[in-house]
Amino acid sequence: MKLWSSLLGGPSASDQERYRDVTEEEFLNGIFGGFVSATGLRITTGDALTVPGISACIQVLSEDLAKVPLILYRKMSNGTRIKAESHPLYARLKESPAPWLSSFAWRRALVANALSYGKGHSRVWRNERGSVERITLLKHGQTTTRWADDTEPFFDIQGKNGYERDLSWQDVIHAPYRGSTANGMWGGVDGISPIDQHPETIALALAAERFAARFFANGARPSIALEMDKKLPNDAVAKRIRTGIERAYSGLDNSFKVAILELGMKLKEFSTNPQDSQLNETRKEQAVQCCTMYGVPPHKIGILDRATNNNIEHQGIDYVTGPVSSLAEAIQSALEIACLSVDEREEYYIEFNLDGLMRGDIHSRYRAYAIGRQWGWLNADDIRGRENMDDLPDGQGKTYLTPMNMTPADKNTADDIDEPEDPSRKSMIVRPTPKDISRFGAIN
DSSP states (O other), X not given: OHHXXXXXXXXXXXXXXXXXXXXXXXXXXXXXXXXXXXXXOXXXXXXXXXXXXXXXXXXXXXXXXXXXXXXXXXXXXXXXXXXXTTSHHHXXXXXXXXXXXXXXXXXXXXXHHHHHHSEEEEEEEEXXXXXXXXXXXXXXXXXXXXXXXXXXXXXXXXXTTEEEEEEOTTXXXXXXXXXXXXXXXXXXXXXXXXXXXXXXXXXXXXXXXXXXXXXXXXXXXXXXXEEXXXXXXXXXXXXXXXHHXXXXXXXXXXXXXXXXXXXXXXXXXXXXXXXXXXXHHHHHHHHHHHHHHHTOOGGGGTOOXXXXXXXXXXXXXXXXXIIIHHHHHHHHHXXXXXXXXTTGGXXXXXXEOOGGGGOOOHXXXXXXXXHHHHTTSXXXXXXXXXXXXXXXXXXXXXXXXXOTTOOOTTOOSGGGSOOOOOTHHHHTOOOOOHHHXXXXXXXX
16 A cells, blocks of 8 residues: 555655545554455454354355365275275375364364455475375465566465474465455465455445444334424433433333333334345345355355255256366365375375265165166165164175176177077977877977
């Protein structure tokens, strides 16, 4: 801001800019941060997180990514993959990144910071061999990102004993949300918070919440004016009357009390009530707008106006294949960059298993299992594993079924199928004797 630049010896400005009046908005932004909206409210991230729609969207997205499995896989030479359970990073991601920190709590906080502030950070600690020993969370504002000319990022972390400076991208997990070069220098990628992108939408939602709170704090009564035919003797009398009315009749504790007026005064309402201002509709619409900001279907935060039994399952699938999968890919990429070396990325990769978020009702699941079982790409143990059950004993569930009416594609005629001839088939043919023919007659 030019005001602070002139005070702290920043670049000089023209005379016109140097002596112009500093607006109230610029002055408050320089001191307190945030954004002054058209509603007159100053909006900060902390204020935005008090809006129910925003906090609900952040909770839904962060908890959905925290509760699904996060697995480190190893690529095999035959094109398949296996869980890399022997790799030190496998347990850090799946169970606990640090002895005192669960994987669920770590991922939920990391994603919540990314959604709230545009980016989340975690510190990667390695042992003497270079393996990841533990991963710890970093509070928002604790990390400063800088970029070199080639856009390589470096991080400075503020701790209780000072700064750790010039940490590399393998020391810090940098998870940007809606990554863009708008906030990064020299083309570096940094995150952008939806809260910073939509301040007026948040301001309107916050204004509606505060209006409702103040309306009920005033005993659910609109503002009033005292009206009288005569002029009050002086301002002191007017102030005394107003103070007495406010003290006696404002607030929830004073609801339904009887007003006693003097000097022939009359009470007159002059503010709109919630019905006239459509307060409930405004609050609900702002909650829907918050869902739009984060790409969350309204039914995920309890708005069921447009949800039906026919479309709610498909909305859930769209939610997983849309915002959840994009956010999961961003977190996976950030983890691979920071926790795996360049050579390890050729052999290993990290992936969220999102199948659990797309589970249908029990009837739909079992019908899908039946199709997979009958057509041979699922066995009993595969199905039991998806339902969180143990395998059948003695390998009973390892068998894959094959439909009897199906043949391999390269054998599409009966002549192409080489089957051993059964010698007993000739003896099984029953031919009529002449006696039978004379008895029953010839068959035409």
